[in-house]
Amino acid sequence: MKRYSDAIWRLLSSRLLTPLVIGLFLLLYIAIAFRTEDALMALITVTRSTPLLIALFALIPLNRLLRLIQEIRDHFALQRLIRGISSDFRPELFDEAVEMEGSAVPFADVGRRLTASGYTISEKGTILSAWRGIGIFPARFMFLGATALLFCGILLSLGGRMSYRATLIEGEPLPVKEGEPAGGLVGIILTEENGLFLGKKLAIEVSPQGDRQAKRIFGLYPPARWRGSFVYPRYLGIGLYYRLSAPDLPDAYGAHDVLSIHPAGKEDSRQVPGTLYRLVFSLAQPDDGSDPYVTGRMTVRFKLLKGAELLFEGSAPRGGSFSRDGYHLEFPDIRRLVITDFIHDHGVMLIWSAMALYTAALLFWLFVCLACPRREIVFVRDGDKVLTASRAEGRRRKHVGVFHEALDML
Incomplete structure (x- = not known):
């Protein structure tokens, strides 16, 4: 039973699953594009009405979530080894791994050499580790989390998005759905503005009759919410x-x-x-x-x-x-x-959260890669053998040179 569960885990957490599913939807989009001009809306309509496509699309956020869990496991396994807490040596966690026979050189000599090269050293029992810089794991964590949120949001939008279009006329009551209380009188203001992207600014004011203090203002961006729905002005x-x-x-x-x-x-x-x-x-x-x-x-x-x-x-x-x-x-x-357009869509907040996480991940990744990328070296003495490995998230050439010098000493 464990063999089957491991096989399912490897399949659902594979790095290739998300690109494969996206590729299948891209092929479907291309096929639809030969039949209609509005291929994107047709693809959304077909996906909404086809449970098999919904299930296939759901594999993307599931895969990203499982990849995130796997990345967390690998990260902490690596850090336990680096800190000397565990001797579980897994070569797949590193860029390069070498097994050496019969080396009797004390780790202290290698440690002094690495310290001179700017690395922080930790020697515990049979494990010597060296590192410098900051890891990009937080950026990777945010990226995978953002991707899971993004596709979860799209999935929710596909399954539960409701919208209706209304005409807002200045001086007239805001149109509301049957059974809803009155929304107030509409005011429309368009002003000239030398903005970064737009030359004009639109504001829609909704004021309950006789209560100017309680007015709501809806603009173009970010979309405001009105009674649980997002407000998207479309056409003047x-x-x-x-x-x-x-x-x-x-x-x-x-x-x-x-x-x-x-x-x-x-x-x-x-x-x-x-x-x-x-x-x-x-x-x-x-x-x-x-x-x-x-x-x-x-x-x-x-x-x-x-x-x-x-x-x-x-x-x-x-x-x-x-x-x-x-x-x-x-x-x-x-x-x-x-x-x-008034759009009731639970997926929008997840999509916005994903965009914020993508931005934070990019900024953190750029800072780390440009300023102080992570580089790690590990030596584990196992009887008459020494297991060695290194990994680098930036400035690889210099790091590889330091690692090979340490190997030469051993």
């Missing part, structure tokens, strides 16, 4: 209320439409139902070059077409109107809006 738009009267229309046509006409100059159109009339809208660019979405001073440019014929075009501010040849077009209200 304009909410336009307009009314059209025409000689051949029995009644005036009015509509509240969400238009994608930001930035200024971008066009969006709407067809008047049951007629040949089509309206094309855009935001006028102010003479001072300012962004009307930032200032809130918006003037709408419009074109009225009947079939392919352009009847007229013009512009009007909020509350303005335009009349010609029996046609009348007015704009009682223009408001800013943001199309926003």
